[in-house]
Amino acid sequence: MSADTIPLKIELAGGLELLFDNEKKLNVDLPAKMEDGAAANINYLVEYLCVHCMKDPRREMFQLNGTVRAGILVLINDADWELEGEGEYELQPKDTILFVSTLHGG
Template sequence: MSDGAKGAAGPSIPITVEFTGGLELLFGNERKHKVSLPACMEDGNPTNIAYLLPYLVDNLMQDQRKEMFIMEDNVRPGILVLINDADWELEGEETYELQPGDNIVFVSTLHGG
């Protein structure tokens, strides 16, 4: 099963999601999360990062300040996203199709003062 993903049946994709640089504060002070997502989205396409982002907000984020993580349906500027230790810009950003065992890391490069 897929941790509350809507209407998803069939194979799932287990991934690890990590939050660092202060982002973990938005996710219950927990840095590392094991997540299982459906292998396909509702439209039948393979599950990608664009699916993952609202999933994280809806299912893992404990802080109500969504804008600290997501802005205009994408990752807020100042947050570095790594897919298996590579910059997501090299992997197609939100179109990257998630694979079993992927490690997705969100690093805030913004520091308050």
């Protein structure tokens, strides 16, 4: 870990792990600052995961309009992201972010 990165634990469930080569847990060293110099947030993390970690080309199954697609529950350290500011939540070292798909085919 350096001052330039934020170590995060990423967990994927509900089928999302299929987009990430069946990995249910990822350890990510996220750049601490976004391109505009602002502190890294959840929306930045989602983009980073799509570019650097996702193996499946169906990015729209995880990300839409700059954030997670509807139907994906996001927990930040076991708390609903809606309580933490959603995509604008500024990530902290050692945060655990859980993404769970609540969508099921039919």
